[in-house]
Amino acid sequence: NAGVTQTPKFQVLKTGQSMTLQCAQDMNHNSMYWYRQDPGMGLRLIYYSASEGTTDKGEVPNGYNVSRLNKREFSLRLESAAPSQTSVYFCASSPMGHINTGELFFGEGSRLTVL
């Protein structure tokens, strides 16, 4: 079972370059999320998509854009990378319904370094 798959796993960028982190889930979940985690810190929500066709800002959205391409895929784009965006990025998904467990399924992370 693939679960949540993120690509790439590692990336090095120069300041000002752009890139897109890809995320796909095969669990037929409605909701998807992007978090970042900086050294020694907990996860912070960047953007989320409660369902296909909708996206909303999380706690730290500045400098990022997202696209919910379809139900399976949710991408995160850095238009002009900055050193402050050096982080580990986690994608997650969860089912949506009247009764839910609140369980999020996370990918393995994408480690981004901006020089």
Next chain:
Amino acid sequence: DAKTTQPTSMDCAEGRAANLPCNHSTISGNEYVYWYRQIHSQGPQYIIHGLKNNETNEMASLIITEDRKSSTLILPHATLRDTAVYYCIVRSAGGTSYGKLTFGQGTILTVHP
């Protein structure tokens, strides 16, 4: 969502029970307590959640005090593979906010041989 307070770190001997406390004194009536863990920079993993009753699954038990202001995650027989950062999270259920988990610093649990 209510704020949580956890110890920064804890140690446990392999084979013994690990009891991880969490304070959430401002929790409101419709807020659940969730526990996740993160093993060495992997993606976080869901462990268990509860509202007011004690809960048990194949991974752990969750004990919530009667006033719901604190809870304890219990790993009954800790192994070396349980060494991880454990996050206690409180949030309301339902709606579109249920995925917006607020992760704090968590507790670093180290299981020793």
